[in-house]
Every structure is written in C-alpha cells, then in structure tokens.
Amino acid sequence: MKDAKKRPLLDHFRVAAALLVLVIHTSPLAAWTAAGDFWLARIFARLAVPFFFMTSGYFLAQNNWRSIGHALKKSGVLYAVSILLYLPLNLHAGQLGSLPDILRRLFADGTFYHLWYFPAILLGMVLAWRLSRLGAVPAFAIAGILYLAGLGGDSYYGLAAEVPALKTFYAFVFQIASYTRNGLFFAPVFFLIGAAGRQWSRRVSWAGFLLSLTAMSAEGFWLRRLDVSRHDSMYLFLPLCMAFLFSLLLSGNQGEDRTARRFSVLLFILHPWCIAVARTLAARTLGEAVADNGLFQFCAALGMTVFAWKLLAYWEPPRSNARAWREIDAAALARNAAVLQAALPKGCALMAVLKANAYGHGAIPAARCLRKAGVRAFAVACLSEGIALRRAGIRGAILILGWTPPEDARQLRRWHLTQTVADAAHGRALSAQKQRLHVHLALDTGMNRLGVSAGDREAIAELYRLPGLRIDGVFSHLAVSDSLDPESEAYTAQQLQRFYQTVDWMRSAGLDPGSIHIQASYGLWNLPEQPCQYARTGIALYGVQSGGEEVRRKLDLRPVLSLRARVVHLQTLEAGETAGYGRAFRAERKTRLAVVSIGYADGLPRDLPQRGGEVLLHGRRCPMVGRMCMDQLFVDVTGAEAAPGDAATLLGCDGGEAITAEALAAQCGTITNELLSRLGPRLGLRFNPRRSNPPASNASNPLS
Numbered sequence: 001m002k003d004a005k006k007r008p009l010l011d012h013f014r015v016a017a018a019l020l021v022l023v024i025h026t027s028p029l030a031a032w033t034a035a036g037d038f039w040l041a042r043i044f045a046r047l048a049v050p051f052f053f054m055t056s057g058y059f060l061a062q063n064n065w066r067s068i069g070h071a072l073k074k075s076g077v078l079y080a081v082s083i084l085l086y087l088p089l090n091l092h093a094g095q096l097g098s099l100p101d102i103l104r105r106l107f108a109d110g111t112f113y114h115l116w117y118f119p120a121i122l123l124g125m126v127l128a129w130r131l132s133r134l135g136a137v138p139a140f141a142i143a144g145i146l147y148l149a150g151l152g153g154d155s156y157y158g159l160a161a162e163v164p165a166l167k168t169f170y171a172f173v174f175q176i177a178s179y180t181r182n183g184l185f186f187a188p189v190f191f192l193i194g195a196a197g198r199q200w201s202r203r204v205s206w207a208g209f210l211l212s213l214t215a216m217s218a219e220g221f222w223l224r225r226l227d228v229s230r231h232d233s234m235y236l237f238l239p240l241c242m243a244f245l246f247s248l249l250l251s252g253n254q255g256e257d258r259t260a261r262r263f264s265v266l267l268f269i270l271h272p273w274c275i276a277v278a279r280t281l282a283a284r285t286l287g288e289a290v291a292d293n294g295l296f297q298f299c300a301a302l303g304m305t306v307f308a309w310k311l312l313a314y315w316e317p318p319r320s321n322a323r324a325w326r327e328i329d330a331a332a333l334a335r336n337a338a339v340l341q342a343a344l345p346k347g348c349a350l351m352a353v354l355k356a357n358a359y360g361h362g363a364i365p366a367a368r369c370l371r372k373a374g375v376r377a378f379a380v381a382c383l384s385e386g387i388a389l390r391r392a393g394i395r396g397a398i399l400i401l402g403w404t405p406p407e408d409a410r411q412l413r414r415w416h417l418t419q420t421v422a423d424a425a426h427g428r429a430l431s432a433q434k435q436r437l438h439v440h441l442a443l444d445t446g447m448n449r450l451g452v453s454a455g456d457r458e459a460i461a462e463l464y465r466l467p468g469l470r471i472d473g474v475f476s477h478l479a480v481s482d483s484l485d486p487e488s489e490a491y492t493a494q495q496l497q498r499f500y501q502t503v504d505w506m507r508s509a510g511l512d513p514g515s516i517h518i519q520a521s522y523g524l525w526n527l528p529e530q531p532c533q534y535a536r537t538g539i540a541l542y543g544v545q546s547g548g549e550e551v552r553r554k555l556d557l558r559p560v561l562s563l564r565a566r567v568v569h570l571q572t573l574e575a576g577e578t579a580g581y582g583r584a585f586r587a588e589r590k591t592r593l594a595v596v597s598i599g600y601a602d603g604l605p606r607d608l609p610q611r612g613g614e615v616l617l618h619g620r621r622c623p624m625v626g627r628m629c630m631d632q633l634f635v636d637v638t639g640a641e642a643a644p645g646d647a648a649t650l651l652g653c654d655g656g657e658a659i660t661a662e663a664l665a666a667q668c669g670t671i672t673n674e675l676l677s678r679l680g681p682r683l684g685l686r687f688n689p690r691r692s693n694p695p696a697s698n699a700s701n702p703l704s
C-alpha cells in the first residue's frame with residue numbers, strides 16, 4: 001500500500017477549528033435552513049474547542065508535562081491581552097458589574113463571550129496534569145465523572161434538573177460559572193484523551209469518527225426535540241468522536257505549520273471584534289437584514305481577520321533565515337543529552353556547555369530544549385552569556401567558566417550566576433565586592449590556563465576564609481584527554497591524580513569542595529567513570545567530535561546542526577570567461593555557475609573553495625569555485641540540477657549524501673569547535689524543522 005502523504009495536519013486543523021468557532025458565533029446557514037444550521041453550528045462545530053484542549057494535552061504529554069509552567073504562562077498572557085482587547089466592548093455593553101460578577105467573569109466565564117476558553121484551558125490543564133499522575137484508569141474515571149456531571153448541566157439539563165438534589169447542585173454550580181462547559185467539567189477529559197495520543201488504523205479511525213459523529217448528530221437532534229438543553233457544548237458522544245478524529249489527524253500528521261497556528265490564534269481572538277464591527281457598519285449601510293445574516297457575518301469576520309493578518313505582517317521582522325540558515329535538530333540535541341547522562345555514573349549530572357552561542361547552535365533555544373530534556377546545569381564562557389540565558393528565563397545552575405571583572409560582582413548576584421574563581425587574586429577581588437557570591441574554584445592541575453595551582457594549599461585555604469564567597473564546587477580541566485597516545489594518557493592520569501589528591505586534602509582539612517568536576521567531552525569519551533558530580537560537555541552534546549580522533553567509549557550521538565544557504569542566481573559562462581574578485585574562477589569549458597548566498601562573514605573560511613569545499617544540491621556534491629565573498633560564494637553546477645531558490649547544504653544531509661562537521665573542519669584545517677562556534681549571528685536559526693512532531697515548547701496553548 002502506498003503511504004499517504006504526511007502533512008502538518010494538527011496545525012492545519014487548528015485553522016479549521018477556529019473557523020468552526022466562528023461558525024458557532026455566526027450561524028451562517030440560519031437564514032436558509034434551521035436544521036442544517038443546528039447541525040453545523042450546534043453539533044458539528046462543537047468539535048472545535050475539544051480539539052484545542054486535546055492538542056494541548058498531546059504536546060504536554062510528549063515531554064511528560066514538563067512544559068506545563070510555560071504553557072500556563074503563555075495562555076495566561078494571551079488571556080490578559082484578550083481581556084484588554086475586549087475591554088472597550090465590555091464598557092460599551094455596560095458589562096462592568098459588581099465585584100463578584102467581575103470575579104466570575106475573570107475566573108470562570110471569560111470577560112467576553114469567547115474568552116471562557118482561557119479560564120477553561122488554564123484550569124483544565126492543571127487538573128488534567130494532576131489527574132494524569134494518578135495513572136490512566138483513575139484519571140479517566142474522574143475526568144469521565146466530571147464530564148457526565150457537566151453534561152447534566154449542559155445539553156441534558158432539563159432531564160437532570162428533574163432530580164431535586166441535582167437541581168440544587170447545579171444551582172450552586174451556576175453561581176460560580178454560568179455554564180458547565182468549563183475547565184472543571186468539560187476540559188479535563190479532552191486533555192487526557194489528547195495526552196493518551198491513541199492511534200488506531202486509518203480505516204478504524206474513519207469508521208469510528210463517522211459512526212460517532214452520526215450518533216452525536218442523532219443525540220443532538222433528539223435532545224433538541226425533547227427541548228431539555230440549557231446549552232449545547234457537551235454531548236455524550238463528543239469524547240468518542242474526538243478520540244477518533246484525533247487519531248485520524250495524528251496518523252497523517254508530520255511537521256508543523258507555525259503560520260497556520262498563528263492565524264488560528266488571531267482568528268479565534270479577533271472574530272468577535274470583527275463580527276461587532278461588520279454588523280455595525282452593515283446596519284448603517286446595507287440594512288439590518290444583511291447585518292444580521294450569519295453568512296455575511298462569517299465572511300466579513302473572516303475577511304477582516306485576513307486583512308488584519310496581512311497588516312500585522314508589516315510589523316513582522318523579515319525572516320532572517322531566507323538566505324542562509326542553521327537547522328537545529330532539537331530531537332537530536334535532547335537525545336544526545338540523554339545518551340551522555342546515561343553514560344555518567346549515578347550522582348553525576350550533565351553540565352551542558354553553552355558558551356559561544358552553544359557552539360553556534362543558538363544558546364537560548366538550546367538551553368530551553370535541554371531543560372526540557374532534564375538538564376539542570378549549564379556552563380557559559382562569560383557574564384553576558386549567562387545574563388542572556390537568565391533573561392530568556394532559563395533556570396538552573398549557570399557556571400561562568402571564564403574570568404569576570406570583579407566590578408561586575410553585583411551582576412553575578414543579581415542574575416544568580418556562579419562564577420569561576422580564576423586564581424587567588426581574582427578570588428580576593430571578588431570577595432572585596434561584598435556581594436555574597438556563589439563560586440566554583442578552578443584548580444590548575446596541568447593545563448596551565450586558569451586556576452589556583454593544585455599544589456598551592458595555602459592559597460586554597462585562604463580562599464575558603466574570604467568573606468562573601470560561597471565555594472559550591474571545585475573543578476579542573478584536562479589538557480590532552482582527547483589523545484590516546486601513552487604520553488598524553490600519562491599526563492591526564494597525572495592531572496587526575498593531582499585533582500583528587502587536592503580534593504581529598506581539602507576534605508580532610510574541613511574545606512568542603514562541594515560539587516567536583518573534571519571531565520569535558522573527551523574526558524567522557526576516553527576516561528573511565530569519575531567520582532564527580534558534574535561532567536561539562538560541549539562538543540559531544542552537539543553530536544560531533546572535534547576531529548576524527550579515536551575514542552575509547554562509543555556513544556551513539558547524532559549531529560544537531562545543518563547549515564544551508566539559498567541558490568540565488570544562475571548563469572552560464574562560456575569557456576574563458578571569469579567570475580568574482582580577482583577573476584579567480586576561469587571557465588575552462590561552458591560552465592553553469594550558481595551563486596549561493598553565504599560567505600565568509602557567516603563564518604566560513606574564505607579559502608574553503610581552494611581547499612576543496614563543496615555543497616550538496618538535490619543530493620549531489622557540487623564544488624565551490626572562485627574566491628569566496630563576504631556574503632556569497634560560487635558553485636559549479638554544470639550538469640547538476642539547480643534552480644534559484646534551491647537550498648544548498650554546506651553541512652548536514654541532503655538525499656543520500658552528507659557533509660559532516662568533522663570532514664568540513666578537517667578541510668578547513670581546524671576542529672569542529674571552531675567551525676561551529678564561528679557560525680555568524682546573521683545566519684537564521686530554524687529550530688526543529690526535521691522533527692515530525694512540533695516541539696513541546698509550543699504546547700503552551702492549543703491555539704498557538
């Protein structure tokens with residue numbers, strides 16, 4: 001059987017769901033068919049909001065609900081913005097009642113008619129998260145009971161209210177919230193179904209969906225005939241219907257479409273404003289009949305949202321990744337962190353080294369991704385790098401590995417950064433700032449770079465006596481741990497011995513070393529397990545080695561970064577014609593030449609074409625030629641497939657071919673650390689494009 005083509009179905013359905021919400025609020029068929037309108041707006045369109053709850057639950061469960069804080073914050077912010085946006089309409093409608101009324105609107109009903117969604121998602125998310133901790137059976141049992149209770153106050157109200165006790169119960173509920181379609185009764189079950197992420201075969205999903213939709217339609221019309229509904233958000237068959245629909249969408253889902261996601265948020269938030277404006281304008285010009293027509297309102301609101309969308313596009317910063325960009329495979333990064341952590345002994349944690357913009361990978365998104373993967377300790381080179389992470393909301397320990405001016409001690413404290421004491425004088429100067437700083441002591445065991453000499457016990461003891469310094473850790477750095485020749489190994493052994501001897505002496509002298517650490521990536525690859533609390537890994541985390549050296553431990557790490565640039569121009573040169581500065585390229589035969597929009601200012605060595613540099617185009621290797629420019633370079637694409645707009649791969653895979661960082665670094669006569677960390681800030685950063693599932697960081701709001 002041929003595989004159906006996969007698309008970002010979940011994101012596309014968000015737009016459909018937002019349109020269905022618009023249907024609910026406009027009833028576009030009402031002027032023509034009452035039954036048809038009832039089915040569309042009161043039954044079918046009820047799939048919309050549960051879908052948003054489910055996507056939210058689905059993405060939160062992907063990383064075991066770890067991003068729930070972020071998700072709550074994002075929904076909270078959207079709610080706050082929406083409240084402000086609708087305040088004029090509230091005021092216009094005289095909807096600013098008593099304090100209890102305001103509180104009820106704020107925390108249960110939403111301050112405008114569609115905004116009930118936000119209190120519902122906030123509460124529903126927290127409840128579903130707590131419930132999911134109980135295990136699937138109790139969680140679904142409780143959420144199911146809540147849903148049934150909600151049904152009794154919604155489309156089955158007339159039946160439920162015949163029981164006096166229930167009537168009293170609902171009277172109480174309705175004092176707190178106007179409807180039972182809210183975060184307590186309505187939302188949890190959908191969050192949990194989404195979180196379960198159950199997938200049946202396409203055939204079963206389709207059959208299940210159509211059958212349960214039919215059943216739900218029958219239920220809706222039956223209830224309508226009985227005339228017992230107080231509201232029509234909840235049906236008995238709705239959860240079943242949603243489970244099959246979601247399975248259907250999931251099975252064909254791949255990748256993400258942020259544009260669709262953002263448009264759905266805009267449509268959802270803006271549509272009541274659009275309806276109100278369209279209606280008022282139409283009433284003045286086209287008459288009441290048109291103004292009240294649901295189809296008119298639907299089209300007008302959609303048109304206005306599209307217009308607003310286009311307008312907003314002017315404020316959007318231009319996409320920085322159109323000409324040349326880095327693609328970051330977040331799944332690979334998270335996986336590498338897990339592999340490295342698993343390679344460490346118990347009690348030893350990964351300290352992710354994010355200096356130099358995470359070796360060119362983007363420190364902030366990398367830190368976010370790693371935090372979600374469970375990493376709690378980070379290292380950077382300097383103060384500004386540490387502050388940038390904190391500003392982006394990265395929590396956990398952040399150790400500054402390099403020297404920081406003592407005058408900046410206040411900043412260290414303000415941003416809760418841990419500073420390395422570079423030597424005794426640095427320690428004294430930091431202490432003199434009287435700031436109560438958290439520090440790690442660098443011990444020099446043979447690198448002869450930073451650190452108090454491991455043998456200088458007096459200096460170490462003095463640092464412990466300094467006021468205002470809290471020594472949380474002691475570390476050292478290995479000079480030749482990447483080398484397996486006997487002399488290097490002996491040197492590493494000597495460094496290790498000095499380190500542990502000093503630490504032992506400190507312990508015996510009552511100087512608590514705190515967390516100790518000595519391994520970086522090659523220490524992890526080449527040394528046996530160390531009795532340390534941290535391993536500071538940089539290059540290994542990014543899935544590459546510095547060069548092609550042999551290592552003792554094979555770890556299954558995957559490259560995280562790909563580098564691509566656009567073909568922006570093509571031309572054919574006749575034999576003898578030249579191109580570029582210095583006329584460095586001279587066509588020896590008729591040559592098709594592509595200009596690729598990346599250059600040495602983006603971090604490539606200028607002589608790469610002369611060193612045999614290549615790009616991949618449609619899975620084929622094509623040689624760079626001529627002199628590299630600051631922002632562009634030439635590629636000989638004679639006989640190859642190439643068109644303007646094509647993405648050329650400078651690093652990474654394309655088709656069956658790959659250019660590895662190790663190979664490119666060797667070609668450039670350097671190590672991957674240098675090559676990657678020099679990738680310039682002008683390069684766009686595309687986080688996660690290769691993942692089949694959108695990143696969990698976007699779980700925050702199902703509408704986002």
Ligand SMILES: *Cc1c(COP(=O)(O)O)cnc(C)c1O
Pocket residue numbers: 353355401477519520521522536537538539540673
């Ligand atoms: C850069 C650095 C590291 C990380 O090194 P990798 O080889 O990339 O893992 C660890 N410790 C110190 C002190 C560093 O400067």
